[in-house]
Amino acid sequence: MNTYRNEPADTRSMGIVHSALRRDLRRTHMVLESPPYPDESRRRALAAHVLWMCRFLHRHHAGEDAGLWPLIRKRNRTAGALLDRMEADHAQIAPALAAVEGAAQAYDEDASARGRLLTALSSLDDVLLPHLRREELEMMPVVAATITTAEYRALEHEYFVKPKGFVELGMEGHWVIDGAPSDDRDAILSVVPAVPRFLILHGFARRYRRQAALRWGTGPAASVPALHVTPIKERS
Template sequence: MTPIDPAQAEPHPYTREMAMIHRIFRRESRLMTTLVAAVPPGDHARAAVLAGAWRAYVVGLHLHHSGEDELLWPALRPHLDGEAERLALMEAQHHALDEGLTRVGGLMDRWAAGAAEPDRDELVAALREHHELLCEHLDAEETTVMPLVAAHVGAEQWHAVGERGLAETPRDRLMIALGAVLEDASASERAEFVGRLPLPARLVWRLAGQRQYRREMRRIRGAWADGPLPDGAAGAPEPSGP
């Protein structure tokens, strides 16, 4: 969740960004399956790149879910009467996803060590399973829990979740995280999201962050990095250079 410029603060939680963040995990979990499946047997260098990308993905998903478990759900729970089962479902799905991540992580390490075709194929099957479970969870969260958050959680509590995630994100990954949010956003979403950032963050994104994100995506995606990438705001010019 984005750090908010105090001048842009709202009296209600900015829950629209949850769908934007969820797009990251839907996209990257789907794409990881495609990228791993395309690696030829024995390509240790490519396997190492994707294993590193997977570890970064897991860190991001863990930060997202732990922020909900430790800050967001406790803030919401006192306001629920007969709807507490919705949070129980979220927590159960988080647990199931954690177990799946552990399994995929073991398969990823084994495949990265040898880049063998049977290990790759087993990993691809586990990645598909993770993607399906993740999408089921994100769909349920957006349709059944986010409306409750919008109704019962204050903007300050919502902001605290974002601040916690921001504080735990390595500084050298902040522009990567921002680019990931903006990549599939509409022009209006990009303009609103970037407009809510503090001015220094907007400047860093425009001057250096976009290039950093493009380089990272080209390194990870290879031939899949040819699509449109985020420009940071509606009408912003494409940066020159790599």
């Protein structure tokens, strides 16, 4: 029996992933903006991580465009305008991502491209961060009201899990839960079966920590937690 068959979609994973993206964008700014600037090994590790985040975002948005948004559009006719906005956001974000990719590749080759990368990241923040906020606060409640948790998890598996290898998923899992509060960590790990969960937690932890230490060092960037979106309180 599927305990999630009729349960409104639990979309917490979307916000948890977004919080990891916000966290590492903040960390990247901090490392690039504050001297001492990265030496060659840190510079290359940071550039590689920025490129990985760009690829992650491309695939994340492609999965939404191919799987999640069409299902919501089919099931919920009132969601059309908001879905149009989500797709328009993705179209606006794509060139900003391409600019970051080009700047990160240049930074990997030459430390003098640090300013170019910072500029590209700031331009990405301008279009990405409002989109992430809008998706969490406006779109996800519509998703929860339209499909079930079982359907949402099936889409997650088909578009965000199945195309990736075990090693990639293991490292991605540690990236998502890095600095996350215990409730978020439990929410992410609860959807992974016991044996793979054990392998992810214990088989990739050292490798992830080593790579993270190279990127962020021991300064303030290393301590940035997952950054959750905060709803704007209405004025009384």
